Amino acid sequence: MEERFDKEGRLIFPEKGAFPAKAKVIVRDKNILVTQAYCRNGHNLVRGEKIWDGNRGINLIGKIGERKVNINLSPYQGDNRRVLDGIIEKGEIVTLLCPECGTELEIFSPCGCSADIVYMYLTEELDPRDSICVCSRFGCRYSCLTSRGKIVSEFTV
Ligand SMILES: [Zn+2]
Numbered sequence: 001m002e003e004r005f006d007k008e009g010r011l012i013f014p015e016k017g018a019f020p021a022k023a024k025v026i027v028r029d030k031n032i033l034v035t036q037a038y039c040r041n042g043h044n045l046v047r048g049e050k051i052w053d054g055n056r057g058i059n060l061i062g063k064i065g066e067r068k069v070n071i072n073l074s075p076y077q078g079d080n081r082r083v084l085d086g087i088i089e090k091g092e093i094v095t096l097l098c099p100e101c102g103t104e105l106e107i108f109s110p111c112g113c114s115a116d117i118v119y120m121y122l123t124e125e126l127d128p129r130d131s132i133c134v135c136s137r138f139g140c141r142y143s144c145l146t147s148r149g150k151i152v153s154e155f156t157v
């Protein structure tokens with residue numbers, strides 16, 4: 001398995017053919033680009049303006065207590081760029097919601113930082129074995145992609 005290191009974390013790269021074609025994950029030049037991600041009700045969260053090098057980002061609502069902040073995450077795995085329409089402090093644990101139906105993203109597992117890792121579905125079939133997972137702690141960069149129930153790429157810090 002190919003690995004890439006940078007000063008802020010480590011991206012474990014997927015092997016060739018790791019993703020089902022329906023996931024439409026683009027693996028190229030040491031970048032992993034997610035082009036679709038669904039809530040459990042089938043809303044595509046990759047939407048809006050193509051502001052990420054010509055690609056759409058992952059749009060979520062972050063809820064912290066009574067506060068709600070619109071979040072647009074870079075669709076590249078391991079890339080911590082994001083656009084917010086409000087303020088979230090680094091380290092805050094955010095409940096992540098679908099902006100369309102308000103459903104909460106489901107829990108994948110606990111993160112090393114002690115917050116929950118939540119997931120979105122990678123395909124329209126909404127099979128939880130094909131998923132994109134992110135940590136719910138703002139500023140924690142953990143993320144992983146699963147295919148058929150196995151973690152095939154992972155960004156750890
Ligand atoms: Zn939804």
Ligand SMILES: [Zn+2]
Nearest residue numbers: 111113135140
């Ligand atoms: Zn974390």
